[in-house]
Amino acid sequence: MKKILFALFATCLLEGCGIYNKYKQPDLTATTDSLFREELAADTASSLAELSWKELFADPQLQDLISQALRTNTDLHIARLKVKEAQASLMSSKLAYLPSLQLDPEGSLSSFERSKPAKTYTLGASASWEADLFGKLTNAKRNARAALEESDAYRQAVQTQLIATVAESYYTLLMLDEQANVTAETVENWKEYVQTLYSLMKAGQADRSTVSQAEASRADAAASLLSLQQSIKETENSLSSLLGQTARHIERGSLSRQSFPQNLSTGVPLDLLANRPDIRQAEAALKQAFYTTNSARAAFYPSITLNGAAGWTNNGGTTITNPGGWLLQAIGSLIQPLFNRGENIANLKIAKAQQEEALLSFRQSLLDAGEEVNNALSQWQTARERIRLNDEQVKHPQNTVHDTQLLMEHGTTNFLEALTARQSLLSARLTLIADRYDEIQSVISLYHALAAETTKDTLFFSLSYTLPVSGP
Incomplete structure (x- = not known):
């Protein structure tokens, strides 16, 4: 990578x-x-x-x-x-x-065929950062x-x-x-x-x-x-x-x-x-x-974005356990335009x-x-x-x-x-x-x-300039 x-x-x-x-x-x-x-x-x-x-x-x-x-x-x-x-x-x-940070608390109740409701929860936070390459x-x-x-x-x-x-x-x-x-x-x-x-x-x-x-x-x-x-x-x-x-x-x-x-x-x-x-x-x-x-x-x-998430959850994806445990996740994504050229x-x-x-x-x-x-x-x-x-x-x-x-x-x-x-x-x-x-x-x-009294910035017209006309 x-x-x-x-x-x-x-x-x-x-x-x-x-x-x-x-x-x-x-x-x-x-x-x-x-x-x-x-x-x-x-x-x-x-x-x-x-x-x-x-x-x-x-x-x-x-x-x-x-x-x-x-x-x-x-x-x-x-x-x-x-x-x-x-x-x-x-x-x-x-x-x-700077990276963006957010809290993602989540909880749910689920019951199948009138069984005892299962309680799941996730106390998490996520972050996203775009690399300006x-x-x-x-x-x-x-x-x-x-x-x-x-x-x-x-x-x-x-x-x-x-x-x-x-x-x-x-x-x-x-x-x-x-x-x-x-x-x-x-x-x-x-x-x-x-x-x-x-x-x-x-x-x-x-x-x-x-x-x-x-x-x-x-x-x-x-x-x-x-x-x-x-x-x-x-x-x-x-x-x-x-x-x-x-x-x-x-x-x-x-x-x-x-x-x-x-x-x-x-x-x-x-x-x-x-x-x-x-x-x-x-x-x-x-x-x-x-x-x-x-x-x-x-x-x-391409745009390159790094995403990460961390939290405490009792829902591991297959079974519900109590007490819960830590969940960590990291994702890197690269998006390259192809069909919108x-x-x-x-x-x-x-x-x-x-x-x-x-x-x-x-x-x-x-x-x-x-x-x-x-x-x-x-x-x-x-x-x-x-x-x-x-x-x-x-x-x-x-x-x-x-x-x-x-x-x-x-x-x-x-x-x-x-x-x-x-x-x-x-x-x-x-x-x-x-x-x-x-x-x-x-x-x-x-x-x-x-235009008296305005701030005098850098004097103009001292440098050469050419409009860029080449491709990307």
């Missing part, structure tokens, strides 16, 4: 069956070397991915909201529970190496560990998304507040202008059509203000849901008081890819597919195809990561340039408002010109608010794209 097992084991190793091979990270340097566009290249001395969310989002009220969301958000709690499930599965796969248990354990890595990466992805969403909702509220303030100021300007036109119409210096047009403009601005107020309530309701609570007013600061690092950088591609949980999740899925393929190969080889071949082909799919998904996830970072960095650079230009545009309407106000006081210009200048200033301010929000949005997008 030992010689047979040794021969089978040696044959497996000599043929390079691959059932004990460990996963190796694929070499995708060709993909990562040009991950960033040249015109978006940034200083890599300090990466945004190295900043914690508390360093990036410095508003104390926003920090309180994020901390609350991390404690109470439903999706994040579910993701944490999935990690616990994967941990339990890994523990189960590790315990599979061909990698079945090993690959199951490695697969479970990869599943745990995937679950933990998913949890980190949910956490990063949650932080980004809370920050985005908070800054949206600040933008809407600013827009509502400017729009309310616009409504007041139109009210003042309408009152002036009524006075001019009574004096015969304005007609009814001009007054009606001004009234329509005032009503349109008032309607815009109502829409902004409704958007504020809806955003507060959405943010409250993220916090796991009923809708309420959200305490917040102002858009003008927000500050961020002036020099953002993405870091080198390897840093980026090591940080992103979705990349680690995709690689963990590739690991699982790899070990599933190994398990499919192991199905071609077609099913095993099909399972192996399926596993190989799924492994190739996982590798393609892994490669695509790298490209998607590069796209997100490129878009976010471009948005940030564009928003900062637009803010610089709009700062200059706001200065001109401010000067115009000041000049027309002085001219109107000295009687050399009319109220309409002064109002037009004021409306131009308000419009420029609204544009500047939108550009400021775009800049903040780009920072949030960069935070999410770089």
Whole structure:
């Protein structure tokens, strides 16, 4: 028996069956070397991915909201529970190496032709242990560990998304507040202008059509203000849901008081890819597919199980004796698949195809990561340039408002010109608010794209990898 097992084991190793091979990270340097566009290249001395969310989002009220969301958000709690499930599965796969033990007490009464009942009993225990000579248990354990890595990466992805969403909702509220303030100021300007036109119409210096047009403009601005107020309530309701609570007013600061690092950088591609949980999740899925393929190969080889039983019984098989005696039994079994080889071949082909799919998904996830970072960095650079230009545009309407106000006081210009200048200033301010929000949005997008604060595992893409395509 030992010689047979040794021969089978040696044959497996000599043929390079691959059932004990460990996963190796694929070499995708060709993909990562040009991950960033040249015109978006940034200083890599300090990466945004190295900043914690508390360093990036410095508003104390926003920090309180994020901390609350991390404690109470439903999706994040579910993701944490999935990690616990994967941990339990890994523990189960590790315990599979140990023998299983069970107690088998048994008793019976039997009588034939109304004879005195015969009492038999067995107080026994049995044990079973599977010898992992061909990698079945090993690959199951490695697969479970990869599943745990995937679950933990998913949890980190949910956490990063949650932080980004809370920050985005908070800054949206600040933008809407600013827009509502400017729009309310616009409504007041139109009210003042309408009152002036009524006075001019009574004096015969304005007609009814001009007054009606001004009234329509005032009503349109008032309607815009109502829409902004409704958007504020809806955003507060959405943010409250993220916090796991009923809708309420959200305490917040102002858009003008927000500050961020002036020099953002993405870091080198390897840093980026090591940080992103979705990349680690995709690689963990590739690991699982790899070990599933190994398990499919192991199905071609025999399963070896050792069973033993021991106990005290009064039923020796032929006569019933009292008191009883010890019963010992040991069995070794070897199961070699013979007639289901077609099913095993099909399972192996399926596993190989799924492994190739996982590798393609892994490669695509790298490209998607590069796209997100490129878009976010471009948005940030564009928003900062637009803010610089709009700062200059706001200065001109401010000067115009000041000049027309002085001219109107000295009687050399009319109220309409002064109002037009004021409306131009308000419009420029609204544009500047939108550009400021775009800049903040780009920072949030960069935070999410770089997946800041996640655990940095082994750097990817340092080893070569070839998909196994040979037979079992």
